[in-house]
Amino acid sequence: MxxxxxxxxxxxxxxxxxxxxxxxxxxxxxxxxxxxxxxxxxxxxxxxxxxxxxxxxxxxxxxxxxxxxxxxxxxxxxxxxxxxxxxxxxxxxxxxxxxxxxxxxxxxxxxxxxxxxxxxxxxxxxxxxxxxxxxxxxxxxxxxxxxxxxxxxxxxxxxxxxxxxxxxxxxxxxxxxxxxxxxxxxxxxxxxxxxxxxxxxxxxxxxxxxxxxxxxxxxxxxxxxxxxxxxxxxxxxxxxxxxxxxxEARQHELPTARIRKAIPERSIGMLIVEHEGRVLLPRRPATGIWGGLLSLPEFDGEEPGTALATFGLPADAIVRIDRLALLSHTFTHFKLHITPWHIRSQSAGSLNTDDWLAIDALPSAALPAPVRKLIDALYGQDDLLR
DNA sequence: TACCCGTGGCA
DNA sequence: TTGCCAAGGGT
Incomplete structure (x- = not known):
């Protein structure tokens, strides 16, 4: 030049x-x-x-x-x-x-x-x-x-x-x-x-x-x-x-850094409800976080408490409950701490039939990243085609 | 107009 | 580990 x-x-x-x-x-x-x-x-x-x-x-x-x-x-x-x-x-x-x-x-x-x-x-x-x-x-x-x-x-x-x-x-x-x-x-x-x-x-x-x-x-x-x-x-x-x-030797000052607010954190529980070779995965609303994807039922806090009944699962339908390892996921605007619960059920309770997905259909399902991580960890999809 | 909306790589 | 933000748009 x-x-x-x-x-x-x-x-x-x-x-x-x-x-x-x-x-x-x-x-x-x-x-x-x-x-x-x-x-x-x-x-x-x-x-x-x-x-x-x-x-x-x-x-x-x-x-x-x-x-x-x-x-x-x-x-x-x-x-x-x-x-x-x-x-x-x-x-x-x-x-x-x-x-x-x-x-x-x-x-x-x-x-x-x-x-x-x-x-x-x-x-x-x-x-x-x-x-x-x-x-x-x-x-x-x-x-x-x-x-x-x-x-x-x-x-x-x-x-x-x-x-x-x-x-x-x-x-x-x-x-x-x-x-x-x-x-x-x-x-x-x-x-x-x-x-x-x-x-x-x-x-x-x-x-x-x-x-x-x-x-x-x-x-x-x-x-x-x-x-x-x-x-x-x-x-x-x-x-x-x-x-x-x-x-002016100001390469590191420009562009001017934006002032960021501290991002909030939230803790939720997620339910991996399994019944007759299927997993409960309702589709999320079109708007909002993970809009249009399939996802696990979630509730505020970490302990299921009365959440199960709220989702239509009577206590006598539940065969076994396992608490899985905590998973944290950071979005641009907040941090999410997920406590996953694996639930074996002997009935579908009052849950919508359309919300269940066969376990062998999980690999190609439209899941958010952290849900994909949970599902793969539980059902051993490893990292084949993702 | 600020805020909402994902994920992963990188320093 | 934590913060930053990338071939931005919608509301």
Whole structure:
């Protein structure tokens, strides 16, 4: 890189952290000049090119990857992506599938609203758009589960549309390169970043589609492989010459860490009720935690007490009760301590027939991660196909 | 507008 | 062990 170092970044807003950003502040043109071109060139030489969802312009495959990758790391997505494509080669196949099957394939990946929206989105594409994804980011964003950034990513990769993304990678790169202080999860800071995202796009020209594909991928690659959270590899960064954080040696202060509240903890008991080769696994409501998945009956506290009768199991139906090892599971927003109870019953009591699942059907069941762990520990599924 | 919504890898 | 947060969206 022999380009002159832009001094215009000196004029950037240097308001202190968490100060209310000046709503009128907008990125100086000089701050973003040449940024995209360097990202594009770098991506083509040093970016990632062999991920399973790359080297295609098929909006279906791109969309599926973008949804799975929301708040989820690449390595985690890989096996799920392969299974989905194998089972649902086209958006029509996905739209036609029962939601329960979609949930089974998604189980373990987390954020289950994504799976419900994925299914609904496929059906809308088929019914409202004739089986083809909408032609612009604006239209794509009207579909369920697709926000502004995901719509832009799909449109850029599939159509080469000139529309900006703003994900976790981009926020980190922008915060450092443009010296943007303040918690990026707050609305005000996020709006500023969208402003930069629009201004930093590759210029309009004959090669805009190709540039947009490389640029969009390049921003993600830059964040994932160079501008990492812990120790950014500034020595080989394509935009180091204009990076505010590097110049001021503040890479570790940016992006500004958000202030986190202590997460609450909760203790519950879970019942593994077994009767005639079946286990009680009612489907959870569509909304809320683990929405749409099968799960074990649960109750507040650790001792079953009167809970069994409440669930429709009379005391004389119970052959044996075993308390299993405590299991803790941490969510983003709270920590759950689970006391599992294995209950052998000689009758189904007044329980709903539909809520029982055969033990040999457990391996493919749509179970939340900690429930999967409990079930596998008890019925010895080890870690075959999960 | 803040909060809700999973899971796993990593320092 | 604990905290952080990743190709965010919905409400």
């Amino acid at each position: 022999n380009e002159p170092i832009l001094s215009a970044t000196d004029t950037l807003n240097t308001a202190s952290d968490n100060a209310l950003p000046d709503a009128a502040s907008c990125p100086p043109a000089a701050a973003t000049r040449g940024f995209a071109e360097r990202v594009v060139t770098w991506q083509r030489q040093h970016g990632r090119h062999a991920l399973p969802w790359q080297n295609t312009h098929d909006p279906y495959r791109i969309w599926l990857s973008e949804i799975m990758l929301q708040q989820t790391q690449v390595a985690t997505v890989m096996p799920y992506y392969a299974r989905f494509l194998e089972r649902f080669p086209t958006v029509a196949d996905l739209a036609a599938a029962p939601q329960a099957v979609v949930m089974e394939l998604w189980a373990g990946l987390g954020y289950y609203a994504r799976a419900r929206n994925l299914h609904a989105c496929a059906q809308q594409v088929v019914e409202k758009w004739g089986g083809k994804f909408p032609p612009t980011a604006e239209d794509i964003q009207t579909l369920p589960g697709i926000g502004r950034s995901t719509a832009a990513a799909i449109a850029a990769f599939a159509y080469g549309e000139r529309s900006p993304i703003l994900d976790g990678n981009v926020k980190r790169v922008f915060a450092r390169h443009f010296g943007i202080h303040g918690d990026p999860t707050t609305r005000a800071v996020e709006l500023r970043m969208w402003d930069y995202a629009e201004k930093a796009l590759p210029p309009i020209g004959p090669d805009t589609p190709d540039a947009m594909r490389s640029y969009t991928q390049g921003l993600m690659d830059l964040g994932a492989t160079i501008c990492k959270r812990g120790d950014p590899d500034c020595g080989v960064c394509p935009v180091r010459a204009t990076c505010v954080a590097l110049r």
